[in-house]
Amino acid sequence: MPAENDRMGNGSVETHEESQEEASVATSDDHLADLYKKMALIRTFEEATQRGFRQGKIGGYLHVYIGQEAVATGFIDAYKEGDKVITAYRDHAFPLLLGSDPKETMAELYGKRTGLAKGKGGSMHLFDIERGFYGGWGIVGGHVPIGVGMGYALRYNETDQICQLYLGDGAVNIGPFHEAANLAGLWGRDGMNATLFIVENNQYGMGTSVARSTAMTDLSAKFNAYGIENEKVDGMDLEAVLECAHRVTEQVRETGKPYAVEAITYRTAPHGAADFFEKYRTKDEVKKWRERDPIGLLEHKLLERGTLDEDRIEEIKDEMKETIDEVTTFAEESEEPPIEELYTDVYAGEDEYMGEEE
Numbered sequence: 332m333p334a335e336n337d338r339m340g341n342g343s344v345e346t347h348e349e350s351q352e353e354a355s356v357a358t359s360d361d362h363l364a365d366l367y368k369k370m371a372l373i374r375t376f377e378e379a380t381q382r383g384f385r386q387g388k389i390g391g392y393l394h395v396y397i398g399q400e401a402v403a404t405g406f407i408d409a410y411k412e413g414d415k416v417i418t419a420y421r422d423h424a425f426p427l428l429l430g431s432d433p434k435e436t437m438a439e440l441y442g443k444r445t446g447l448a449k450g451k452g453g454s455m456h457l458f459d460i461e462r463g464f465y466g467g468w469g470i471v472g473g474h475v476p477i478g479v480g481m482g483y484a485l486r487y488n489e490t491d492q493i494c495q496l497y498l499g500d501g502a503v504n505i506g507p508f509h510e511a512a513n514l515a516g517l518w519g520r521d522g523m524n525a526t527l528f529i530v531e532n533n534q535y536g537m538g539t540s541v542a543r544s545t546a547m548t549d550l551s552a553k554f555n556a557y558g559i560e561n562e563k564v565d566g567m568d569l570e571a572v573l574e575c576a577h578r579v580t581e582q583v584r585e586t587g588k589p590y591a592v593e594a595i596t597y598r599t600a601p602h603g604a605a606d607f608f609e610k611y612r613t614k615d616e617v618k619k620w621r622e623r624d625p626i627g628l629l630e631h632k633l634l635e636r637g638t639l640d641e642d643r644i645e646e647i648k649d650e651m652k653e654t655i656d657e658v659t660t661f662a663e664e665s666e667e668p669p670i671e672e673l674y675t676d677v678y679a680g681e682d683e684y685m686g687e688e689e
């Protein structure tokens with residue numbers, strides 16, 4: 332076996348000191364204020380999608396990320412060009428954070444030809460390969476083997492890139508998760524699986540609480556069974572997520588061994604657009620979690636530290652509203668895909684794969 336570092340295409344493995352330096356940049360107050368804006372953009376975007384769905388302008392289905400913003404915002408802060416990101420159907424925040432055009436993202440939800448997937452994917456199937464975003468998948472746990480496969484391919488192709496693989500608490504009870512985690516752990520022994528599992532434990536899989544769906548509610552500990560190192564993080568606290576994300580991302584990059592983080596979070600919005608009554612939880616419970624809303628928490632910290640004042644926060648909220656109004660108008664006014672496109676993009680072309688041409 333060649334030494335671990337020989338597998339790195341560019342041989343650039345950062346030292347512990349360098350990665351610590353990076354972590355402190357990641358949490359500087361200016362940077363936090365920037366990330367606050369990103370989270371506000373996601374929230375405003377999501378609220379607009381809820382309105383669009385209620386008005387019958389967005390078809391199919393809709394799962395918003397409200398309450399969970401700090402998780403993807405923190406982890407994608409550690410993203411480097413060439414990394415891959417894959418998630419399930421609660422996917423709107425990901426392209427927004429990876430730099431996709433919010434107009435194209437919204438247009439996809441509206442089923443318009445200007446959308447990220449030419450209007451043929453919709454809310455659950457956002458894709459932006461150029462920015463490393465590999466979807467947007469509707470079958471619970473179905474994307475987990477794909478993510479682990481990418482984590483393998485990245486090492487096979489001798490890169491130091493990683494795959495951020497997001498999954499829900501419901502998905503860890505699904506067969507493909509266990510098969511994929513087993514292989515990730517096995518390949519990882521040889522430094523051949525750069526998968527960072529990020530389990531978003533938002534307490535529910537649709538209408539079923541974690542405690543009602545598994546006898547072993549310690550979700551990160553499930554990875555012990557597959558030899559995958561793991562930890563938990565407070566997914567409502569952006570600063571905690573950032574610290575964890577930068578540290579473990581560097582570890583996966585450096586070692587080629589998978590790692591798992593269980594982000595403890597909460598979806599304050601209903602599961603999806605057809606979850607009208609939320610009978611599976613109490614209003615008090617939702618209220619309690621709202622008090623730790625990730626955007627509110629960060630806002631409070633930035634106000635206390637004097638990084639932002641009330642006026643600037645109001646300004647940011649107005650800016651976001653204005654941006655999202657433009658985004659929505661673009662989506663509404665775009666054209667639908669033409670009928671001739673019905674059978675195009677069904678199968679991948681010969682040149683559309685991850686590896687380099689021989």
Ligand SMILES: Cc1ncc(C[n+]2csc(CCOP(=O)(O)OP(=O)(O)O)c2C)c(N)n1
Nearest residue numbers: 421469470471499500501502533535536537
């Ligand atoms: C294999 C499969 N079974 C059932 C469903 C129906 N379903 C859609 S979402 C969901 C809950 C999944 O919960 P979780 O993984 O925690 O994700 P969250 O919705 O909380 O983000 C279920 C069971 C599905 N899409 N796929």
Ligand SMILES: [Mg+2]
Nearest residue numbers: 499500535536
């Ligand atoms: Mg869940």
